Amino acid sequence: MKDKTGRDIDYLRISLTDKCNLSCIYCKGSEKHKKELSVSEIEKIVKGFASCGIKKVRLTGGEPLLRSDIAEIIRSLKKIDGIEKIVLTTNGILLKAYAKELKNAGLSAVNISLDTTDQKQYAELTGADKLKDVFEGIKAAQEVGLSPVRINSVLIKGKNDDSAKELISLAKHNEIDVRFIELMPFTKEGRDEDKIVTGDEILNLFPELTLIENKDEKSVARYFTAEGFKGRIGLITPVSNKFCSKCNRIRLLSDGKVRPCLGDEKEIDLMPFIDNEAKLLEAIKYAIMNKPTNHSFNCEYGNFHSMNQIGG
Numbered sequence: 001m002k003d004k005t006g007r008d009i010d011y012l013r014i015s016l017t018d019k020c021n022l023s024c025i026y027c028k029g030s031e032k033h034k035k036e037l038s039v040s041e042i043e044k045i046v047k048g049f050a051s052c053g054i055k056k057v058r059l060t061g062g063e064p065l066l067r068s069d070i071a072e073i074i075r076s077l078k079k080i081d082g083i084e085k086i087v088l089t090t091n092g093i094l095l096k097a098y099a100k101e102l103k104n105a106g107l108s109a110v111n112i113s114l115d116t117t118d119q120k121q122y123a124e125l126t127g128a129d130k131l132k133d134v135f136e137g138i139k140a141a142q143e144v145g146l147s148p149v150r151i152n153s154v155l156i157k158g159k160n161d162d163s164a165k166e167l168i169s170l171a172k173h174n175e176i177d178v179r180f181i182e183l184m185p186f187t188k189e190g191r192d193e194d195k196i197v198t199g200d201e202i203l204n205l206f207p208e209l210t211l212i213e214n215k216d217e218k219s220v221a222r223y224f225t226a227e228g229f230k231g232r233i234g235l236i237t238p239v240s241n242k243f244c245s246k247c248n249r250i251r252l253l254s255d256g257k258v259r260p261c262l263g264d265e266k267e268i269d270l271m272p273f274i275d276n277e278a279k280l281l282e283a284i285k286y287a288i289m290n291k292p293t294n295h296s297f298n299c300e301y302g303n304f305h306s307m308n309q310i311g312g
């Protein structure tokens with residue numbers, strides 16, 4: 001379905017839980033957790049979205065692998081008419097244990113968040129000494145045939161920007177894309193503009209990177225390569241260079257609210273309509289139609305959903 005500006009909205013991102021097994025300095029949620037949607041509630045809502053033209057679903061969170069029913073969720077979404085692709089964003093810590101089951105359930109691809117390759121820095125950034133588990137998760141995802149397996153990194157000045165070179169070298173030596181996402185103003189850390197490492201700053205530091213054609217028209221990343229690279233470097237620049245005019249996404253939060261735009265706090269609660277198919281559909285259509293034209297990050301810190309509830 002097209003929104004009021006004519007964008008074709010066909011990609012739903014679902015935050016399955018606001019709980020996380022990491023406590024990243026720029027992504028800390030509240031200690032209080034909201035009730036999570038059940039498998040059948042998720043299924044009802046996604047059926048509604050699918051009838052409006054959603055084709056791709058990304059499961060995220062919080063940490064989606066903390067849901068012990070994650071494989072059941074994937075199986076139930078896989079059966080919905082119109083849903084062509086189910087993908088996952090995870091910190092990778094539990095991926096080794098789940099990769100095969102999720103692939104068998106119908107998962108196609110996985111994005112793994114990794115902001116440094118240094119064990120000490122990883123523990124400082126995330127509050128957990130789990131870097132080894134993440135690398136085992138990446139390997140397991142590749143071995144079971146999830147494709148693509150991509151790494152997403154957020155760089156913060158003075159914290160982990162010195163890790164850019166090592167992260168880039170993962171794409172040099174492996175058939176894996178490493179994508180840098182600009183720090184967005186969600187927590188106190190993200191509201192400090194001096195901490196953002198922009199896409200252009202990365203290109204200035206690594207002038208050997210050259211732009212390559214991105215065949216995926218819906219992708220919001222610009223991709224780069226350099227001589228001898230097996231994988232690609234991606235830049236996603238929601239702060240320095242917005243891509244709102246080509247945004248095809250809508251988000252379902254872990255508590256059943258729809259957030260049409262990541263950077264706008266307007267939300268529509270679907271829970272009052274969860275047992276009324278017609279009204280649920282009406283609310284979903286309203287949310288798609290009224291997706292804000294541009295993101296403004298107009299959310300007051302401390303007075304809105306955290307990234308864990310919204311789903312990154």
Ligand code: SAM
Binds near residue numbers: 020112114182190308
């Ligand atoms: N736990 C999963 C993970 O780590 O991938 C999924 C949820 S996490 C919120 C998803 C992504 O959002 C992560 O890659 C994280 O780096 C990113 N993220 C969180 N807060 C952010 C912020 N303020 N700016 C940019 N990216 C952010």
